Amino acid sequence: MPRNADNETHWNAIAQRYALEPGPINLENGYFGRMSRAVQAQYLEHVAFINRSNSVYVRQRFEQGENVEIRRQLAELINVDPESVAFTRNATEALQSLIRNYNRLQPGDQVLISDLEYDTVKGAMGWLAGVSGVEVVELSHAHPASFDSLVQTYRDAFTQYPRLKLMALTHVTHRTGLVMPVEAIAKAASEHGIDVILDGAHALGQIEFDLVELGIQFAGFNLHKWIGAPLTLGFLYIAPERLADVDPDMGEFHYPTTDVRARTSYSTPNFPALMTLPLVFAEHRALGGSAAKGARVNYLRDLWVSQVRSLSGIEVLTPDDPRLYCGITAFKFAGRDQQVMADRLLKDFNLFTTTRVGAAFGSCIRVTPGLVTSVADINALVHAVTKLNAD
Structure with missing residues (x-):
């Protein structure tokens, strides 16, 4: 222990x-984690400061560079390139952006989900079928599950459904806490030319992982479950070499097409929450x-x-x-x-x-x-x- x-x-x-x-x-x-007393106090201070300074601070300082440092610290948290992450409001928004804007599907292709996926992910895949003409294949996992049975279930599906091109995979399932053997499943998917979008909502902060070692190139996370951040903070990850396979979100133009931040909607974020993240990350590290x-x-x-x-x-x-x-x-x-x-x-x-x-x-x-x-x-x-x- x-x-x-x-x-x-x-x-x-x-x-x-x-x-x-x-x-x-x-x-x-x-559902979501608590902020510590220190994080809560700093967050409230930031709320008051942003309310006082309004756009003067945001336009002159936050948008001109302070946000870049916060993004760098986020990337450091999961050991990836800062150019591979973009803030969202939660994991759901991140995953919906990735599913909505994935551009390698053709009518007649198949996409894969399981009964343990988060409902909004299932819904997004269903929506994708309606607008893109793809077929949704849903697996039901046997219980009790074993490492080998989980991997074999996916291997069997990859053989049974040769038109599969994209799949959702939840790292830690929200229904039972089952931790999926992501690396083995992603490796098998890659062998069949299937891309994986990983739902990491419950994994980040509970489980040590390396996205590159897992073989994951697309993922969505939040920061309010196990990291200890204020609500309204999540992010998406796209491996830099795969950025072109995800379109800018609904013609997003605030960032160039070469910027991962164009892959999700541009809106006025929760500035006080973002400003609190350096303390959140420091506390997370200090706890071990x-x-x-x-x-x-x-x-x-x-x-x-x-x-x-x-x-x-x-x-x-x-x-x-x-x-x-x-x-x-x-x-x-x-x-x-x-x-x-x-x-x-x-x-x-x-x-x-x-x-x-x-x-x-x-x-x-x-x-x-x-x-x-x-x-x-x-x-x-x-x-x-x-x-x-x-x-």
Whole structure:
């Protein structure tokens, strides 16, 4: 186990850096993450400053160079060329821009999604079919999943559907926290001439990865889940050698066609949020980065999963292969309405979770610990699941 992952004193001290509203124990930290007190204070200072200075600062300083340094720091975060990233408002906007503007499809080609993709990605691929005359192929992953079964499912699809040219792939699935074997799948896709658009929304900040090593040339991310930034910040990535394969967004003209920033819509951004990013990145590194954050939430995940997986009425949907899970994990009460059970977790045990639907296995309850989650919180979850399962 990485150093400090199980050190409650260490993580309790870190938890004190975040302001918490009184209320239920929050085990739904996957929607978006908290800003630290320091980040929140600086963000509010920037809000007040931008409100006072208005366009004078933005036109004369931010747009004339300060934004370039922030973009450089973003690229450094994931070890890529600054010319390969462009800010968006969230991962959804980034992924929709990439799907909308990918220009290598012809009528009759096929694009691939799975039942574990984010719904807006599925919707974007469906829209693409309507406007481009391509066919959408959707896979349903078998559960329980294994590393080999996941890779083989895609290999089989690549053989079965020879007209595939583009696929969506989610690094960490939002329904169950399943971590896809991205490198192996991307390698197989490349062998068949299929491009991959990676949804990295839940991976960034939880998992250490290298996009080049993964074989990924198109990806979308956000900064508000596991990095600790204010809401309204995400970004897209296009490998520089593949820029020409994505058109400027709807004729975007504020940047030249050789600039990746032309691949998403140009609009007035959240300047105070962008200005806060250097502090966000510094805090992320000071905490130990994705390695430390990921180790901590994985440790908390293992605590509850190891105790409830053996219960006869509980199905944990996320495998225990360390290559295939992160801090997010989903489970089901066998034969029960999962929303009713999630409501009971909240009403009877003061535990806030969320249900996820849309996958072939049906609905489930997603549990996502965060940096402020304690072992006591996890023990409360184990107690509640055990009691409800016995009812």
